[in-house]
Amino acid sequence: MHNTEKITQVGLKNVFLNFIRSESFGGIFLFISAVLAMIVANSPLSEYYFNFWHIDFGFSFGQHFVGFSIHHWINDVLMALFFLMVGLEIKREVLFGELAGFKKAAFPAIAALGGMIIPGLIYYSLNAGTNSYHGFGIPMATDIAFALGVIMLLGKKVPMALKVFLVTLAVADDLGAIIVIAVFYTSGLNLTWLIGAGVIIVLLIFLNKIGIKNLLPYLILGVLLWFAIHNSGIHATIAAVILAFTIPITPKRSRKNFTHFIRELADQFQIKVPKNAEVDSPSNTYEIAPLSEDQIEVLESIQDRVKSIRSPLGRLEHFLQPYSAYFIMPLFAFANAGVNIGNEIHFDIDHIVLGVVLGLVIGKPIGIFFITFLCEKLRIASRPEGISWGHIVGAGMLAGIGFTMSMFVSNLAFSHPESMEVSKISILIGSLISGIIGVLYLNVLYKLKPKEN
Template sequence: MSLLRSDRFPAVVLLAAAAIGLVVANTGAHDAVDVAMHVHLGIPGLFDLSIEHWIKDGLLAVFFFVVAVELQFELTSGELNSARKATQPAIAAAGGILVPILVFVLFAAGTDSVSGWPVPTATDIAFALGVLAVFGRGLPPALRIFLLALAILDDIVGIVFIAVLFTTGVNVGMLALAAVGVVVFGILSRQLDTRARRPIAVALVVVAVLTWAFVYASGVHATIAGVALGLAMAQQPALRARHALEPWVNGLVLPLFAFSAALVAIPAVSPSQLQPAFWGIAVALPLGKLVGISLFGWVALRLGREKGAAPPLPFADLLAAGALGGIGFTVSLLLGELAFAGDALLRDEAILGVLAGSVVALVMASVLVSVRAAHYRRRARSGEPAFQGPIEKEAQA
């Protein structure tokens, strides 16, 4: 289980699952797997979903619950718990959202693909931190904290996009019942330290499942249930729940989602025949994120800096963070499926664009992170003073 809680191994598993899905989709095994993914499970007339939809609407809600718990912690007790701490990564995150949208629109303007503009805005936290862990030995802690903060803010925007842009025909009654479920869940979670811990824990699971069911029935994307429950839960029980669920999310939920999302046949066409959706995403993820995060981050990290003081992060480190931000995967894949749900061709090319763009960003990030890590290790060996931003100075004090 400790391996599945590390930064490195889950990233490898996620990439392998996506690669296997892509290979299966383009071999003779595709038809059999496609039939299996469309087998329906559940209670007829109530919740009769295909395996594919159980993964994307059910299991992925658990992933969003874990993300929401981390959001709650960072916003209340972590690196985003004050306006001062949040401002700099927020500006960098804004650049990492606005510039990819601009790049995508330049490719897709005037076509049916333009509705996919939210797809290249997301950063996969687990994957980005995994690459940082593999290639970043010797980097200052400030870079990891900066990346974590802007990726979390990225996730907040992604969650808002899912909730606002891809919700149609809302059943207000069901949504109201879901809201009641969230409130009850939050109240119950604050009673877990009493002697009746086990019955309350069982009740929490029941309320969580019912809340998910109400959200699903309301027409809002079911993963939003995980977000709402994670934000509503009392912090200490939420952190314990996150710790217990993390290996399952890293080892089962995300690989299953990556596998199912990557079951896309590569079209037998020349590059010139690929849709703007593909090119917009494939370019916007690695290039748009790199430019947006590094430039906006450079400006942000100099706002409010005392005259003559060293910048919190060198620009070269911001370039590495920008490249890491271009690794979209999980949330970008989900946004691609939602944005083009009514057009199978555009959806498949958007998913291929996410995979291609994320792989390019992964290679770029690996190189840039390795170069920066080698730079800091050389400085350490030569006895030069290591980079000291606010995080390191506070630790020394």
């Protein structure tokens, strides 16, 4: 009975840990953080909530202060780490993943383009000639964590090919959003700092070309690049993406003969049986016997070899992923999603609400469907196997979940607090509607699908 309970506990623990590590949990955690922000912002703690983000954090020497407000630390510094991970993902996908080669990349990349142009045009057409026209980039973005989290919750009701398509589309969308931020949300340029940033970029490329695999010099130059771009007038998170593109993707040691090496060490591990484990003893006795020093050395050799054949890009991405998913993005959501709806909010400021909500809910699926339909008819690229046009529409609906990146663009687009609050509420409404109708639509599509005998 004791052993059964122990096995059950281990099983439940593994299920819980697997769920925590899954992409869907990242989206759920992000949603919880946003809801919590709204609750706190409309509670008796609201004054403390809003004042906290404006507290300066840094150090002073003499008359000079070096640092930022907590809000800027989150939005400019921590989010740079998020953009670094996004840049690493994009580079990996372009070189070896679903964006590698024209045939693979064309369809999702074109879908992402349509999913950015139409929402942007809807917003701009509604706000042209007003002070709010600059927010056209807000409904262009897709939140990869939220969208993937929602589609993963649908399980087997959607084909795996659709999940891959949505992820690839979101990655291409991220690249598009980065370009939009760099081009359209840049203030007056400082030429001196821009030249300095250019010199640092050349040094990063040089390190890559001469085969430096140690991450430390890249990260040091990356910090200097962040400062240079921050002072140049371009948003500093672009520095993280540039850094990501210069991180080497080839490992320190070749993967050649790795399988043979592992097989040899595995044989050594089996031979080096602890002295207190008899050959004819029960299997459970062998399993609980302590490892010998020789066996530990074998395991350490395998660990060292695995590290040596893992690329610097892969190591850095693996290190950043949990921090990004479970700390940076939820913290960003908690710091930015809180809007006090008890205050008088002017929803009639220009057409921000209509522009953002219609851009996300209507513009995304229309843009993604029509541009990919035209793309296939013109034989530029074709749909991935196993995905119907109905699935493309459903993916377009889920792509309307713009949360994190949309919030980020909103901070850049509006300097007036009222406009920013209205845009954030609009993002929450549009993303929520997109998620709900996307799930309902894909559920109905699954039920209408002819059952195979």
